[in-house]
Amino acid sequence: xKIIFVLxxxxxxxxxxxxxxxxxxxxxxxxxxxxxxxxAYAKVGxxxxxxxxxxxxxxxxxxDKAIVQYTAVLDNSPEFELARFELGKLLLKTKNYGSxxxxxxxxxxxxxxxxxxxxxxxxxxESLGKTNESNKAFKTAVGLDSTHLxxxxxxxxxxxxxxxxxxxxxxxxxxxxxxxxxxxxINLKALAYFNNGQFQLAIPHFERLLELGEQKxxxxxxxxxxxxxxxxxxxxxxxxxxxxxxxxxxxAAYSGLGDVFFKEKELDSAQYxxxxxxxxxxxxxxxxxxxxxxxxxxKGHTKKSMDYYVKAWEENKDNYYNYYQVCVLADEYYKxxxxxxxxxxxxxxxxxDLVPWLKERVTNRISEIKEEIHFASN
Numbered sequence: 001x002k003i004i005f006v007l008x009x010x011x012x013x014x015x016x017x018x019x020x021x022x023x024x025x026x027x028x029x030x031x032x033x034x035x036x037x038x039x040a041y042a043k044v045g046x047x048x049x050x051x052x053x054x055x056x057x058x059x060x061x062x063x064d065k066a067i068v069q070y071t072a073v074l075d076n077s078p079e080f081e082l083a084r085f086e087l088g089k090l091l092l093k094t095k096n097y098g099s100x101x102x103x104x105x106x107x108x109x110x111x112x113x114x115x116x117x118x119x120x121x122x123x124x125x126e127s128l129g130k131t132n133e134s135n136k137a138f139k140t141a142v143g144l145d146s147t148h149l150x151x152x153x154x155x156x157x158x159x160x161x162x163x164x165x166x167x168x169x170x171x172x173x174x175x176x177x178x179x180x181x182x183x184x185x186i187n188l189k190a191l192a193y194f195n196n197g198q199f200q201l202a203i204p205h206f207e208r209l210l211e212l213g214e215q216k217x218x219x220x221x222x223x224x225x226x227x228x229x230x231x232x233x234x235x236x237x238x239x240x241x242x243x244x245x246x247x248x249x250x251x252a253a254y255s256g257l258g259d260v261f262f263k264e265k266e267l268d269s270a271q272y273x274x275x276x277x278x279x280x281x282x283x284x285x286x287x288x289x290x291x292x293x294x295x296x297x298x299k300g301h302t303k304k305s306m307d308y309y310v311k312a313w314e315e316n317k318d319n320y321y322n323y324y325q326v327c328v329l330a331d332e333y334y335k336x337x338x339x340x341x342x343x344x345x346x347x348x349x350x351x352x353d354l355v356p357w358l359k360e361r362v363t364n365r366i367s368e369i370k371e372e373i374h375f376a377s378n
Contacts, residue, residue, distance in 0.1 A: 034060045100124045115141040115148045147178040156188045165196040199226040217246040236260045251280035271295050286315035302333045320351040341369045
């Protein structure tokens with residue numbers, strides 16, 4: 001009887017000591033004293049303490065040791081889903097995609113149908129470039145929890161990127177019904193309409209982003225363009241001027257202001273801002289040169305217009321349309337028809353695969369010029 005009592009007392013004291021040691025380790029972990037907590041947890045040595053050691057290594061950024069510790073925990077307790085889930089997320093974070101995939105495949109095959117498991121499975125497939133599998137996993141997560149915001153966002157983002165507006169809106173609107181002020185979802189909805197050319201419908205969502213404090217340059221830039229395309233010039237000008245407050249967006253702001261003034265037929269202002277855009281860009285600005293070419297032509301400055309289009313073409317020789325404009329202007333400017341003819345023939349030589357309507361127009365003009373030269377020589 002005495003032996004049993006002593007044994008019971010020993011077990012009781014040992015359990016009490018372990019409880020005290022665990023409490024001490026937990027308090028060290030809670031205040032961020034991770035290295036000391038690791039030593040304290042090691043003295044306890046049970047499953048939960050070993051998990052805490054893995055978490056502590058993770059917290060201090062020693063991911064290799066954290067992975068080793070999580071793996072050791074699972075070797076001893078393969079049914080420990082929490083450890084497997086945390087290890088899977090760490091493997092994903094450290095770009096060990098193959099190992100992460102194994103973790104989440106095990107978790108999603110378990111009896112516990114947890115939407116978080118399927119979300120991270122989708123994230124892992126996404127990182128591996130397996131779009132169909134990732135979307136299937138995200139849809140499963142939404143099927144398990146219709147308010148799973150991150151999965152809804154992932155699906156909405158995918159369909160916005162693919163410019164499949166209707167599918168995107170299905171998931172975006174589900175997310176907004178759950179959380180109407182989610183700025184990420186509102187941004188996706190604005191982009192879904194923007195990418196579909198529905199600028200009027202995009203406007204209130206970009207405006208809502210600004211109301212919610214998203215005073216970011218891309219919001220101002222896209223909202224300004226929506227105002228411009230919806231033909232609200234005063235709002236477009238005001239928003240482009242707001243964009244000027246972002247130093248790295250000055251060129252875009254000036255270019256946008258130039259477009260608005262050009263549409264308003266305020267050619268001097270348009271020219272001023274487009275030239276400022278070119279000064280700001282410093283490197284690559286074919287569109288700005290083309291815009292200056294249009295302005296110069298409207299002002300009747302044919303040679304100056306041609307020079308601008310030449311610059312636009314030289315900046316981007318894949319754009320044959322700018323060289324076509326050079327041909328038209330050369331045809332107008334030079335008195336000798338042979339000069340214009342040379343430009344048109346060079347266009348066909350450089351771009352044999354012109355779009356049919358433009359190729360037909362150029363071919364017809366070449367025939368007309370040759371007839372002019374023929375009759376002039378007789």
